Amino acid sequence: MSEASADEVQTIVAARALAHTKTVFIGVGRPSTAAILARMVHNPSLVLVYESGAIGAKPFHIPLSIGDGELAATADAVVSVPEMFNDWIGPGRIEVAFLSAAQIDRFANLNSTVIGDYDHPVTRLPGAGGAPEIAANCERVIVVIPHSRRTFVERLDFVTTVGYADGPGARQRLGMRGRGPTAVITDLGVLEPDPSSAQLVLTQLHEGVTVENARDATGWDLAVAEQLSVTEPPSDTELDALRELLAR
Amino acid sequence: MSEASADEVQTIVAARALAHTKTVFIGVGRPSTAAILARMVHNPSLVLVYESGAIGAKPFHIPLSIGDGELAATADAVVSVPEMFNDWIGPGRIEVAFLSAAQIDRFANLNSTVIGDYDHPVTRLPGAGGAPEIAANCERVIVVIPHSRRTFVERLDFVTTVGYADGPGARQRLGMRGRGPTAVITDLGVLEPDPSSAQLVLTQLHEGVTVENARDATGWDLAVAEQLSVTEPPSDTELDALRELLAR
Amino acid sequence: MAEIVSLPEAVAELVRDGDSVALEGFTHLIPFAAGHEVLRQGRRELELIRMTPDVLYDQMIGMGAARRLVFSYGGNPGVGSLHRFRDAIEHGWPAPIEIEEHSHAGMANRYLAGAADLPFAVLRGYAGTDLAAHTNVRFIECPYTGERLAAVAALAPDVAIVHAQEADHAGNVQLWGIPGVQKEAVLAATRSLVTVEQIVERLEPRPGAVVIPGWVLDAVALTPRGSQPSYSLGITERDNDFYRRWDAISRDRDAFLAWMAEHVLGEVLVR
């Protein structure tokens, strides 16, 4: 078996983060792949929740869209979009939300709205979707995002989704129910918020990645944990399962 | 065939009032019987809506409760109670509401809460149920109620449901969407609101009933229309159908 | 995650003296067996919440289990008065009862707000009625139009108990027929119990079904015929004769107590 790519490692680390999770809210793309992988390898009873209304979906294939027929067909329950947001996401019934974005800052705030000025954008992105209320109200958030100076920026062009806003206590002041982002999983390593500053700290590096690599890919002066761990390499089981899943 | 009783005449007159109605909201008892009779005799496409959530129910039997299984089983759609009130009744989608009550006043306000003082009641009645918002928001209301001094009172012990409140313009000031009660059908005759005073006027008497009978049964000084009509007697078709329905 | 336990265990675990308890079911699927178990276990000082306190709450009130009742329509549907409910309010027998009453629209929206974990819900209601002065409702202005609208406080019962046709072994619940406000009550409550007619290997999707995932429930208890004399569509039928007979049974205090001793409390003696 060929060695794991950085993308594969990122997906596998994200899947591991769901090993003891009961319920996860996911969109499409890598977070969805990771959650399906978690069900295959670590946590067969993990409940996948998609904003299209599918609660407890058990997709065999990686869905292209959150509304693929397989999601509704395999779900324990399918609800309307208003019910999903009002009765399931809003009250914080979902334990973990996987989110991604075009930009992230040191407080794990996210931008998925616009690059450049809002009224005269350089690049218009898709927009908020469900992210602001998902991030506010799910018990905790895990961000799965590529690590580069384009994404890890000193200052967001637009705050679509609040991580820790401007620091400790801000979420509480804003009336948010969830704890906020507890991990940012990238293709280089893992960042976690420092409990006292609410700023992201590099706590884990994937095998073969250096602190310098991570600092180079980060648009702010990245703090590094004293106890920096190295990612346990993907097991054959994990890698087999991921590749088999992607090939379905 | 024996002659129609006063109760039968009241039911038949109520059924006739639905001859050109598209949708009617009904509770149990005589209003429900009248609406089912209307479907049998006058208006087979009449849509019956019950607050239990059944929209377009087609009961063969007179239901004892608004939640009888036959209502859901024969309905075009069955919705939850919150949806019934928020999406169907509140926006005024239902054309006519049939209501009853323990007391009615000259402005067609209704009491179904209490006889005597609220905190020290002589008789505690069931309470509001759906009536306040049904009467406020359905396009119009038809009250089906027994005619006696016990029910037709000078002053309600409790205003559960607003008819015309204290007179013309009051409904608009209260933000109500529907027009209010357009007829009160009793076992003696029919009363309708005077457009200028919003007070009930006797406009129709059932066969054999005198103005004096109606005045004696009314707890206020009952106004009588200049053109007082007499109820067209029940036809054999109507009476046959009603008796057959009651015998099912 | 819902545990599948016996009804006595579930009630013992979830219902405590002084709790606010919502037993819901809009005419259909009323959790009679669970309410009776609450009585057998001797729970007291309950705040009983229910849109339509009918025969079941008449029984619970008549046995003195409730200190407070939150409701919108207290009648024996199609039959008439609830005599125990009336006796408690009119004469304080067997104990005075505090009441908070709403319209159906108000109660339904209170449950919706509770299910959404919002503190209140907005509706066009209560205007012009005497109810507004005798209950807990406030009025707010629309920030866009200035229209005055009613705001009702969220309901968040300590415990919700509902009945359903079936559950699977993971505690996922499926009910069908008139759905009432049961799902909202369960989601609004801190703890929840669903009694079911049957436990099945797999919930076969059904028209009109509401599915409640087991992971938002605390307990599921197999309770065949648990909604009688109400009914579970497709499994049991509504015992309309019993509802009519209840009128006579409940008119007289002694007759009521004797009936309850024999038919409800008596069951505990033979366990």
Next chain:
Amino acid sequence: MAEIVSLPEAVAELVRDGDSVALEGFTHLIPFAAGHEVLRQGRRELELIRMTPDVLYDQMIGMGAARRLVFSYGGNPGVGSLHRFRDAIEHGWPAPIEIEEHSHAGMANRYLAGAADLPFAVLRGYAGTDLAAHTNVRFIECPYTGERLAAVAALAPDVAIVHAQEADHAGNVQLWGIPGVQKEAVLAATRSLVTVEQIVERLEPRPGAVVIPGWVLDAVALTPRGSQPSYSLGITERDNDFYRRWDAISRDRDAFLAWMAEHVLGEVLVR
């Protein structure tokens, strides 16, 4: 009462220049055929409303039919950007477009308020985001707890258009699978059109189905395959390849126009 008419008749009757129009369908049951008919009939200056303006709105925006867009997520799901949407916002091609954007939770609640004919809805949302300063949201205080909550204005489109699997001859509509926000959009709108895969003698009750009574609809139009390249669960499949191919077709203005002329507008020429 819903009239059963042809799609061109329905669109001609119901959709006018300058209207606010919501074509809904959350990934599933997107009314592509109806949107294309709106383009063929040359409607302009529309306010297009939709939670997820995907390929269909990319086409409508690219053809210059919209003066304004109200939305919460404008992407090609699982593929990437909507190039016509971006070109309109970034470069004003083919015409500048005004936007009002929300979160999904905000848009869903705006439809709910519209369906209930209330002027606004309350949610716990928008807090701390830059969205709040760039859209139409206000904040109100709970009259019970004092908590600050978002209040979004009701959506009340002039016209809602949705797609469903089937209707009966009375115009009662049944859809199943992911229900999205279609029912709420129809109830919130002044006028409504449902395109359907088939007209059946009788709507057989189905698991997970949403039924919309014909008497709240204006028109039903038989439109087989009317949601392609989206899908109608159980009847057609989502054409995921087309969604991927759209990325290339839509990147270039001329390629886009040529494709639309051939595949959408061209159809009118052969009618």
